[in-house]
Amino acid sequence: MTAVETGYAPPTPPGPGPGGRRRLRWPVVATVAWAVLLAGLTWWSVRTDPPTVKEQRSLDQAGPVVDRAIGELTAAVGGAGVPALLSDRLERGCRITPLDDGATLERGVEVAIGGDDVRAVLRGIADRLPAQWRAGVSTLDGEPLLRADAGEFVVVEGRAGGPGRVLLTADTGCRPVGSGYRALSADAAAESAVLAAA
Template sequence: MPARPRRRWLLVATVAWALLLALLTWLSVRDDPPTVREQRSLAEAGPRADRATGELAAAAGPSALLELTPPQLDRGCRVTPFADGAALTRGVEVAVAEGGERELLDRIAERLPARWRAGVRLTPDGPRLRADAGEFVAVDGRPAGDGRIRLTVRTGCRPLGDGYPSVSAPAGAETAALADALRALGQPAQAAPHLVSAPCPGGGVARTARVDGLTTSTGLAVALGPLATGGPALETADTYAYRTGPLTVLATTAVESPRVSATAPCA
């Protein structure tokens, strides 16, 4: 066979083989049972991320100055060359006195389930907690500046499936505590603050009621001091936190995220 026809047939065979591989890959992604992270849908990974968030809230302890941050769902990532996906991020932020970040991260790591293999190491950017919540759900904790620890739960990019079945729980005493703080700060009444919740490992639910975009001309300590019957739990130039019963109320005018929140922790 002349060289030119042979090269033509080799090219045709190569293209056909590539198309066959692409077809088999698409059929596998569509029909095979999950064997790797990329094939477990967000509908399956979401509840695991919710439970991991509750574990972090519980590990921080009932006296921690914590708040649950709103879930973030980022669409448009690529699971495979043939399928789009979405990634879920959940989080817990804990206020801590400056200098106590490493101690808090160590305490949280010790309280997390042993199967998570949680640990804290010192990096050039400060102490960092890492853990594996199972089913390819990653946990990270690090200082976020201004006396805050940010604990993050990530699913990575997943097929969307039936979507993220977000946790919902009825509002509780945290909404009344938030309303009291807003009135003291001279903020307009909020009929429906943003509610975030996560299931606690021992039963029950941790809940945060939150209003973003705090603007006030009155100092936080001046406005909220009368509500902090036991004194402030944390007071900095732009943050004021106090406890009312088991609840934590936190107000901050920090430029990146001014807000007021009230949180009911895990029991």
């Protein structure tokens, strides 16, 4: 047991001096400034920046892009074959987030070709598509595959569709439905203008 002398207070450790208090304030000030800066940048971004992912653009916004893409694809076939429009495929129930359902729109063109050189046909189509689509033909599982970006996160693909056939598609991927996709009428401008030019 340790003897304690009476009349003496035990020594106390030195407290933070004026310099120590200043050092503690800086992290708090820096954290508050960072939070204010992030809040300001978030507000500005929400107000001014366009969407950067397909999930933010609804199906009714992507539908006209798909329609124009089908017109461009049909025109790009040129003399390589005889194109025929396929039925629209609208599939609901895909998941955008764990809580939100969406839908996918795919439109297609089937091209009857005279020979069996699918790669040459796809290359010719890729060369005639708009330059900003960055269309190219690669190989997937030993088969030629045309890929392009029609804008607004609409993917364009082309592949063999069976003997003497090439299948060209434009696909939105999973998106919010919005007001929904309205199928084109016979005189709709988005597709018919490109087809008329062809």
